[in-house]
Amino acid sequence: MAWSSLLANRMRSALTMLGVIIGIGAVISMVTIGRGAQQQTEAQLKSLGSNLIFVQSGVATGRGPVSPGAGSATTLIWDDARAIAESCGAVVAVAPNLSQRSQVVLAERNTNTTILGSTPDYVVVRDFLPLTGRFFNTAELDQSARVAVLGQTVVDSLGLTAASAPNSMIRIRGETFTVIGTLEFKGSTGFRDQDDQVLIPLTTMASRIVGVNTTAGVSVDSIAVSARSAESMADAEYQITNLLRLRHRIVPPLVDDFSIRNQADLVNASNAVANVFTGLLGGSAAISLLVGGIGIMNIMLVSVTERTREIGIRRAIGARCSDILRQFLIESTVLSLVGGVLGVLLGVLASLAINAAFGWSSGIALDAVGWSLAFCLVIGVFFGAYPANKAAQLDPITALRSD
Numbered sequence: 455m456a457w458s459s460l461l462a463n464r465m466r467s468a469l470t471m472l473g474v475i476i477g478i479g480a481v482i483s484m485v486t487i488g489r490g491a492q493q494q495t496e497a498q499l500k501s502l503g504s505n506l507i508f509v510q511s512g513v514a515t516g517r518g519p520v521s522p523g524a525g526s527a528t529t530l531i532w533d534d535a536r537a538i539a540e541s542c543g544a545v546v547a548v549a550p551n552l553s554q555r556s557q558v559v560l561a562e563r564n565t566n567t568t569i570l571g572s573t574p575d576y577v578v579v580r581d582f583l584p585l586t587g588r589f590f591n592t593a594e595l596d597q598s599a600r601v602a603v604l605g606q607t608v609v610d611s612l613g614l615t616a617a618s619a620p621n622s623m624i625r626i627r628g629e630t631f632t633v634i635g636t637l638e639f640k641g642s643t644g645f646r647d648q649d650d651q652v653l654i655p656l657t658t659m660a661s662r663i664v665g666v667n668t669t670a671g672v673s674v675d676s677i678a679v680s681a682r683s684a685e686s687m688a689d690a691e692y693q694i695t696n697l698l699r700l701r702h703r704i705v706p707p708l709v710d711d712f713s714i715r716n717q718a719d720l721v722n723a724s725n726a727v728a729n730v731f732t733g734l735l736g737g738s739a740a741i742s743l744l745v746g747g748i749g750i751m752n753i754m755l756v757s758v759t760e761r762t763r764e765i766g767i768r769r770a771i772g773a774r775c776s777d778i779l780r781q782f783l784i785e786s787t788v789l790s791l792v793g794g795v796l797g798v799l800l801g802v803l804a805s806l807a808i809n810a811a812f813g814w815s816s817g818i819a820l821d822a823v824g825w826s827l828a829f830c831l832v833i834g835v836f837f838g839a840y841p842a843n844k845a846a847q848l849d850p851i852t853a854l855r856s857d
Contacts, residue, residue: 602633
């Protein structure tokens, strides 16, 4: 009888379910977007390298209340990186880094990019292999050779191709460099484009571009370290911390003039942000489900008013209050569940379209599907209870007198 009553008002029933359909579809698609973005961010962070540990220079001390942040002081030197490679058993490779943004010029074209000075171990630590040509070697590092390896964004900005870039001549701050190779495509991590950089030997960077040579040695901004395995990252971090404290003569109560973060920390921080993002998207979409539930309550109250005489006749021929209650409760639940099923189909189709458009492999948020359907059942019962109870409590004589 409940189903027949809904079919008798097809248009009204369809419009009532529309709020639930849109709400369920929005919840599933928003959760899919959030998880797809999370997986994409994790993949980008993992593309930085294997079992990475980042050692950053300390914070410069200033007179004002504003801290310039980590890396603002040149507290690390190249010899620190050498010592880590030689003394830390849990470390497999080390790459010191010294960077600065500068203009790169090729004939009539130029681009502003990051100039990064490092060592040949950079390709091992960061898993960043040449696409064409080669990376600079130890001999070129020792000789402060003016050679460069270009990221793909720089290659495009200078109007080159991966095949034509090797042997090109570029100028950086008035110095001429020979391009010996291009790096494979890596993509962006957050707001940083990993392909928007030019790599040169660290010695060349320190002597010709930046000029950061202290009495203690060549200063570096950071040191990228690759641990032997994921399980040995904690050991590597412990060894690096103790070694740098000894080298920098840091004893309590002095604080470290460096900071250490590992790849897992970055992934966890990214996941925390992504989870909040996903929760906000899903919560915003869930509000439309509540609106849909209010729509169900509204239409059921209208239905009770319209069918007052029908209720009176049923009561007069023996229907109990529980029968009337059950009929209207079933109607509201059916409206909600049918809308939920249609909303799931909409959400699945939207999720497939989103994954195809962005190239994600996050799939369908099955838990969101399950929770959405359960929520639909709750909405049907909760928002249908008041109209159903109102119908059940109608006085039969008063109901029969209704037009």
